[in-house]
Amino acid sequence: MPPTSLASSSWKDHGSPLLSRSPSGSSSSSSSARFGPRLRRKSRFPGVLSMAFLLGLVLLGSLGVARWSGQGETSEALHHRHASLDAAAMEKQLIHRHATTTTATTTTRSKALLDEVHHDTELEVLLPRVEETEEVVEVTEEVVEVVDPPSSAESPPPPAAAAAERESLGDYRRRKLDGYVALRREQCDEAGGWVSIDMARENLLNSYLYGNHSASYAHEERHLSMMTCGTEEAGGESGWQIYRLGPYVGTGGYDWHQTYVHPLPNMSSKAKFLTGKLCGPVSMTGEFLGYPPIYSHHVHTKVNGLEHVLESHGDTVCSEENGGKACYLHTYPEGLGMPYNTSDASEDYLSLDFLQIDKRDYPAPPMVFFQEIAIKWSSDEDLRPISTGMLHAKPSSSSPFATRMVAQRPSYTWNTGKWLVDGKVVISPEDQLPWFHAHRPYFKAMWAFAASPEDLGLTSDLLFKVDDQVNNLKPSDYDYVWTVDGAEDVVEALRARVGNSTAGLESLRCYLRSSDAEKILERVDATNSSSQFPEAWQQNWKGNLYDRAGEVHCKPWEFKKGDSYTIVTLNGVHDEMRNQSIATFQHQGFWLVYETTGPRKGPNFEAFGTFTSGEHLQYNVQSDYLKSVEDNGTVKWLADGVPLQEQYGGYFSNVSFASTPKDVMRDRMAKSFKHRYYDEARKQLDLRDGSEQA
Numbered sequence: 001m002p003p004t005s006l007a008s009s010s011w012k013d014h015g016s017p018l019l020s021r022s023p024s025g026s027s028s029s030s031s032s033a034r035f036g037p038r039l040r041r042k043s044r045f046p047g048v049l050s051m052a053f054l055l056g057l058v059l060l061g062s063l064g065v066a067r068w069s070g071q072g073e074t075s076e077a078l079h080h081r082h083a084s085l086d087a088a089a090m091e092k093q094l095i096h097r098h099a100t101t102t103t104a105t106t107t108t109r110s111k112a113l114l115d116e117v118h119h120d121t122e123l124e125v126l127l128p129r130v131e132e133t134e135e136v137v138e139v140t141e142e143v144v145e146v147v148d149p150p151s152s153a154e155s156p157p158p159p160a161a162a163a164a165e166r167e168s169l170g171d172y173r174r175r176k177l178d179g180y181v182a183l184r185r186e187q188c189d190e191a192g193g194w195v196s197i198d199m200a201r202e203n204l205l206n207s208y209l210y211g212n213h214s215a216s217y218a219h220e221e222r223h224l225s226m227m228t229c230g231t232e233e234a235g236g237e238s239g240w241q242i243y244r245l246g247p248y249v250g251t252g253g254y255d256w257h258q259t260y261v262h263p264l265p266n267m268s269s270k271a272k273f274l275t276g277k278l279c280g281p282v283s284m285t286g287e288f289l290g291y292p293p294i295y296s297h298h299v300h301t302k303v304n305g306l307e308h309v310l311e312s313h314g315d316t317v318c319s320e321e322n323g324g325k326a327c328y329l330h331t332y333p334e335g336l337g338m339p340y341n342t343s344d345a346s347e348d349y350l351s352l353d354f355l356q357i358d359k360r361d362y363p364a365p366p367m368v369f370f371q372e373i374a375i376k377w378s379s380d381e382d383l384r385p386i387s388t389g390m391l392h393a394k395p396s397s398s399s400p401f402a403t404r405m406v407a408q409r410p411s412y413t414w415n416t417g418k419w420l421v422d423g424k425v426v427i428s429p430e431d432q433l434p435w436f437h438a439h440r441p442y443f444k445a446m447w448a449f450a451a452s453p454e455d456l457g458l459t460s461d462l463l464f465k466v467d468d469q470v471n472n473l474k475p476s477d478y479d480y481v482w483t484v485d486g487a488e489d490v491v492e493a494l495r496a497r498v499g500n501s502t503a504g505l506e507s508l509r510c511y512l513r514s515s516d517a518e519k520i521l522e523r524v525d526a527t528n529s530s531s532q533f534p535e536a537w538q539q540n541w542k543g544n545l546y547d548r549a550g551e552v553h554c555k556p557w558e559f560k561k562g563d564s565y566t567i568v569t570l571n572g573v574h575d576e577m578r579n580q581s582i583a584t585f586q587h588q589g590f591w592l593v594y595e596t597t598g599p600r601k602g603p604n605f606e607a608f609g610t611f612t613s614g615e616h617l618q619y620n621v622q623s624d625y626l627k628s629v630e631d632n633g634t635v636k637w638l639a640d641g642v643p644l645q646e647q648y649g650g651y652f653s654n655v656s657f658a659s660t661p662k663d664v665m666r667d668r669m670a671k672s673f674k675h676r677y678y679d680e681a682r683k684q685l686d687l688r689d690g691s692e693q694a
Helices: 036-042 051-055 085-095 108-118 159-164 169-190 324-328 490-499 575-580 644-648 662-672 676-684
Strands: 062-068 073-079 205-211 220-222 225-232 238-250 255-262 273-282 294-303 306-313 329-331 336-339 350-358 367-378 387-393 411-418 423-425 435-437 443-449 508-513 521-524 544-547 564-571 589-596 605-609 617-621 626-631 634-639 655-659
Touching (some): 169 329, 205 662, 238 255, 238 350, 273 324, 306 387, 306 589, 306 605, 324 329, 387 564, 411 605, 443 490, 490 564, 626 655
Parallel strands (some): 617 655
Antiparallel strands (some): 062 655, 205 255, 225 238, 238 367, 255 350, 273 336, 294 350, 387 589, 411 564, 435 589, 443 508, 521 544, 605 617
């Protein structure tokens, strides 16, 4: 029996079908600054920043960047910084202070669903109705032979998929986490497998910054420890490398615990591929803690300089029905893996950057917790290689943590970009592939299209500056939305516009929306400090709606190099949370795994998508993919060993690529964050290397 959330075999069964057409949605607002006319005059948005400053919202230092604008290749080195502390303070004070929450490669179980979806009636499938009151990514030149997976008729389903057929979605995910915990208990806890890492002696740059409930940002440096344990599954061909950091002591009131480590110690020398990850807070006894009490603002286990390859956020936890805390653990479908070389000569590396927040009511009993990061590996050289992609929306200049401001009332925003290689999206719903990151208290739905905005009828004349933000906050350069003011049905307005477009409804590939069975917000009752809640982490929870992952539904999605995609989101504060004065700074991150179908494996990448196809587009790629070489005094850029202009010049006319090698990442972190405890230890050990802060 399939899981309850996947029991139906068509998209329309996951939500109410649309009833009828309505006129094409357009809007006007005398109080808003209009987007379109200025765009038509300048072919880009007013006040577009230099890319150096823009990426400073996302990255933490200097990057190597290659860029051209259609007239030939040039290169430049840009220095970038992470979001400023002032911007971080803004998010802390305004976004969450009042809001206590916040192709087609398929596994056997999801294949039947996708086959039926593919033949469904698109008019009924597109845009399930969203109720206003819902509860709610040295050059290794690699030639890859792509082998099609065997069909179910040729071989039996993989064991995990077969087992998943017999259990609910939540039980399937909990079983995976239980297996991980059992292995950790046996080989780490009971067998004494934990090893403390002397980070100063091992030259692992690190910092732990704390900010209490009254602080505007994390600024107080505290000591940090890390221990690690390697486990192996039966047969010794796969296992987990586990890192546990802390201790952290939270007292509620939105206190910050911000941590950086570079590089992470390497995993087993057997590892040839990465096949999964786990990122979650744990108690002193190793029990995983959900949300509440701990809000995982971001947990970035960076792979070769990319932020969002092995990542987790505040909306990673699922609804209780669909797995709850078990959703901290993500694995790839069997037979797939991300190539990773653990040899000393390899340029592959891992870094860590995370922010955990104690969201309990202040004052709460001091709670001791740790952060656990685990990376699953495989030595099976026959795995088919995959890559990751994070399709972001281009952020505004003054918004914290690479966000855009969106309206309080229902409104649309979108971002577009182009695929870098031929490929197909890996679709495995039970493994949360793909998934979508957004701040759920003011997110309602997402749709992913295999088309450009222009071909979907999403034109710049629809866009206006945000005009209804709380606390009299003003929009910045890229804070535009389509509000569909006056429409009786906001979703119907989008459906009608896309339905009448060149690309049409058939260009829809994925969607996410909330329902009773697939919540993006889940109510959690308040707790107190009575004996009914004996552990500190159980006490002083606020009764509220809390962010949940929801479930992304997809049909097969194959693409060619240079093909366009567009991610559309419907935002707006949920009715039940309107009294919480939430400042609506929104992410728009469509995270996916893909297989390359061309002769070269595509890179792990992050794209910062724009409103229109003609604007400047920024890609960050893994550091072993984009490299510079010097030829007769001229710096040239290579993408997977091929000159950048030759690789992408025929597909892009206005694009930048950036990568962050291991030494650049270290320099960036050393310059950006306090690390005096690390420096003092290195000095005492007479191991100073010049990275110490003055």
